[in-house]
Amino acid sequence: MKILVPVKRVLDANIAVRVKSDGTGVDLANQKMSMNPFDEIAVEEAIKLKEAGIASEIVAVSIGPAQAQDTLRSALAMGADSAVLVKTDAVVEPLAVAKILKAVVAQQSPDLVIMGKQAIDDDSNQTAQMLSALLGWPQATFASKVVIADGKATVTREVDGGLETLELDLPAVVSTDLRLNTPRYASLPNVMKAKKKPLEEIDAASLGVSLDATLKVVSTVKPADRKPGSMVGSVAELVEKLKTEARVI
Amino acid sequence: MTILVLAEHDNATLAVATAKAVAAARAMGGDIHVLVAGAGCGAVGEAAAKLDGVGKVLVADNDAYEHHLAETVSELIVHLAGGYSHIVAAATTTGKNTMPRVAALLDVMQVSDITAVVGPKTFERPVYAGAAIQTVEASAETVVVTVRASAFDAVGDGGSAPVEAVDFVAGAPKVRFVSRDAAVSAGPELANARIVVSGGRALGSEDKFNEMIKPLAEKLGAAIGASRAAVDAGYAPNDWQVGQTGKVVAPDLYIAVGISGAIQHLAGMKNSKVIVAIDKDPDAPIFAVADYGLVGDLFALVPELTEAL
Ligand SMILES: Cc1cc2nc3c(=O)[nH]c(=O)nc-3n(C[C@H](O)[C@H](O)[C@H](O)COP(=O)(O)OP(=O)(O)OC[C@H]3O[C@@H](n4cnc5c(N)ncnc54)[C@H](O)[C@@H]3O)c2cc1C
Numbered sequence: 398m399k400i401l402v403p404v405k406r407v408l409d410a411n412i413a414v415r416v417k418s419d420g421t422g423v424d425l426a427n428q429k430m431s432m433n434p435f436d437e438i439a440v441e442e443a444i445k446l447k448e449a450g451i452a453s454e455i456v457a458v459s460i461g462p463a464q465a466q467d468t469l470r471s472a473l474a475m476g477a478d479s480a481v482l483v484k485t486d487a488v489v490e491p492l493a494v495a496k497i498l499k500a501v502v503a504q505q506s507p508d509l510v511i512m513g514k515q516a517i518d519d520d521s522n523q524t525a526q527m528l529s530a531l532l533g534w535p536q537a538t539f540a541s542k543v544v545i546a547d548g549k550a551t552v553t554r555e556v557d558g559g560l561e562t563l564e565l566d567l568p569a570v571v572s573t574d575l576r577l578n579t580p581r582y583a584s585l586p587n588v589m590k591a592k593k594k595p596l597e598e599i600d601a602a603s604l605g606v607s608l609d610a611t612l613k614v615v616s617t618v619k620p621a622d623r624k625p626g627s628m629v630g631s632v633a634e635l636v637e638k639l640k641t642e643a644r645v646i
Numbered sequence: 647m648t649i650l651v652l653a654e655h656d657n658a659t660l661a662v663a664t665a666k667a668v669a670a671a672r673a674m675g676g677d678i679h680v681l682v683a684g685a686g687c688g689a690v691g692e693a694a695a696k697l698d699g700v701g702k703v704l705v706a707d708n709d710a711y712e713h714h715l716a717e718t719v720s721e722l723i724v725h726l727a728g729g730y731s732h733i734v735a736a737a738t739t740t741g742k743n744t745m746p747r748v749a750a751l752l753d754v755m756q757v758s759d760i761t762a763v764v765g766p767k768t769f770e771r772p773v774y775a776g777a778a779i780q781t782v783e784a785s786a787e788t789v790v791v792t793v794r795a796s797a798f799d800a801v802g803d804g805g806s807a808p809v810e811a812v813d814f815v816a817g818a819p820k821v822r823f824v825s826r827d828a829a830v831s832a833g834p835e836l837a838n839a840r841i842v843v844s845g846g847r848a849l850g851s852e853d854k855f856n857e858m859i860k861p862l863a864e865k866l867g868a869a870i871g872a873s874r875a876a877v878d879a880g881y882a883p884n885d886w887q888v889g890q891t892g893k894v895v896a897p898d899l900y901i902a903v904g905i906s907g908a909i910q911h912l913a914g915m916k917n918s919k920v921i922v923a924i925d926k927d928p929d930a931p932i933f934a935v936a937d938y939g940l941v942g943d944l945f946a947l948v949p950e951l952t953e954a955l
């Protein structure tokens with residue numbers, strides 16, 4: 398079985414976000430960029446399926462600028478077999494990402510796509526669902542457990558109110574939630590080996606997908622700060638303030 | 647301009663999130679229809695008909711929609727989409743699961759998780775865990791939107807809209823529902839509670855979490871929340887996670903116990919009206935958003951607080 402894992406290059410989760418004062422966006426210049434954490438979980442799950450003898454090949458794919466190669470090398474260092482960079486410097490909306498991924502699926506013919514439920518920059522939480530709809534493949538989003546057997550995937554999902562389990566015919570699209578696994582760190586020897594693994598580059602324009610943005614971002618601003626609070630010295634003072642000042646209890 | 651709002655429900659009861667999504671739709675302007683897709687969901691249709699501002703309720707009552715599979719419900723919505731300017735759902739896990747499919751099948755982008763309506767096609771939405779607020783303008787003929795329920799006040803229920811049956815049945819999907827494992831919580835629902843008490847990694851074990859957080863929540867009639875660290879460690883069920891990648895809440899009172907206040911956690915609660923933080927580290931970032939901060943050992947302070955209430 399072949400697994401395709403889309404990975405996105407995003408601002409590292411531990412970096413404080415700086416919103417540009419002119420409202421044009423977030424300052425990403427010279428910032429530490431990393432693989433979207435949910436995509437690390439997706440890569441890890443694919444590797445686990447390979448280690449269990451269920452998957453035979455893992456291809457990582459990223460859509461983005463030349464630097465997205467670093468993200469793909471991280472996936473290769475973790476254990477992906479090969480990588481595809483769909484190169485573009487344009488801002489790519491989730492629908493266009495999904496269309497590009499559909500074209501990559503047509504080239505790679507995977508049996509399963511495992512991807513993140515949400516990218517931590519744009520927080521859209523839509524690409525996996527869009528890809529599933531465009532492919533006509535079943536979807537299981539927000540996965541916390543994936544079992545593959547007899548041409549089917551049984552997936553437990555984190556939903557409002559608890560957990561839900563679905564059974565999907567393969568090929569299918571799965572998106573990862575936080576509790577699916579704990580991604581491994583790539584060892585130094587594996588980082589070295591990853592440099593020699595195949596990384597193919599495709600020009601996004603060659604896939605015939607329009608990259609024109611359909612949503613116009615009018616402005617990006619810092620949210621209003623909360624008004625400063627105060628420290629209280631005791632439980633009694635806290636209860637008093639909640640009753641008489643805040644009046645919430 | 648007519649807006650279709652997808653109802654959130656469990657086939658028996660209409661969720662409050664729907665009344666909040668209708669509030670957002672009202673701000674966009676135009677007629678509002680509510681779609682109830684489910685099985686044996688007649689009572690939900692009747693409840694939706696009472697929501698203020700709703701002009702018509704469509705009920706698609708069929709086994710195909712019983713478990714709200716994204717595949718069948720999105721096919722139904724796309725079938726109905728023709729006459730609508732906007733298709734709206736609350737950004738619940740069901741809404742998030744279904745609506746991007748609708749958008750992709752209509753070949754339009756989805757505007758995710760809006761927190762304000764600026765104009766009929768212009769919305770505010772948080773990005774980067776709420777560290778930035780984007781104003782985005784859609785241009786497509788059909789605008790697909792998910793709504794952050796906590797950012798809107800529910801509409802009232804004094805209406806009486808007509809209810810119409812929809813007989814379209816979606817094709818058999820390549821996915822089957824197996825089971826549902828509901829998290830049991832005695833108190834109010836986290837997403838809509840007036841008061842939330844959340845516990846973090848500092849609780850140290852499921853037993854301690856229950857021993858400290860539950861009595862305090864019970865005393866206050868509060869829902870219980872948790873940080874990711876507490877959920878990952880198994881102190882609390884996944885359904886309780888508050889944050890960027892969990893639930894977003896905006897109660898009148900949010901009490902954070904032993905939670906440091908990472909940006910991913912703040913993303914889920916910083917719009918609460920009043921925030922109380924209890925933490926032993928005076929430099930914990932949670933105090934920067936807290937209206938009232940109390941520094942000390944939670945294992946002493948929380949029982950004392952429960953007792954004092
Ligand atoms: C260089 C560059 C700069 C950008 N700057 C901005 C900006 O300033 N403001 C803005 O609004 N948008 C910007 N974008 C676009 C934004 O990143 C897209 O909207 C995004 O690709 C899709 O949204 P999302 O990641 O939130 O999707 P989600 O649906 O949240 O992502 C879910 C999953 O889809 C997959 N995925 C998503 N995108 C990619 C990808 N590119 N490659 C591989 N897999 C992917 C991943 O598995 C991910 O976990 C930029 C894009 C690029 C390439």
Ligand SMILES: Cc1cc2nc3c(=O)[nH]c(=O)nc-3n(C[C@H](O)[C@H](O)[C@H](O)COP(=O)(O)OP(=O)(O)OC[C@H]3O[C@@H](n4cnc5c(N)ncnc54)[C@H](O)[C@@H]3O)c2cc1C
Nearest residue numbers: 846847848873874875889890891904905906911926927944
């Ligand atoms: C992709 C991604 C998504 C994420 N999504 C979320 C999310 O949705 N929600 C979320 O919450 N997090 C999320 N996180 C995790 C987040 O970054 C933090 O790691 C997490 O919130 C920390 O949880 P915590 O505050 O309970 O633990 P810690 O940061 O360890 O804080 C524990 C606090 O308890 C205090 N403490 C310890 N002992 C005591 C005591 N006896 N009495 C009083 N105080 C004490 C400490 O001083 C400390 O401040 C996400 C992270 C990533 C990378």
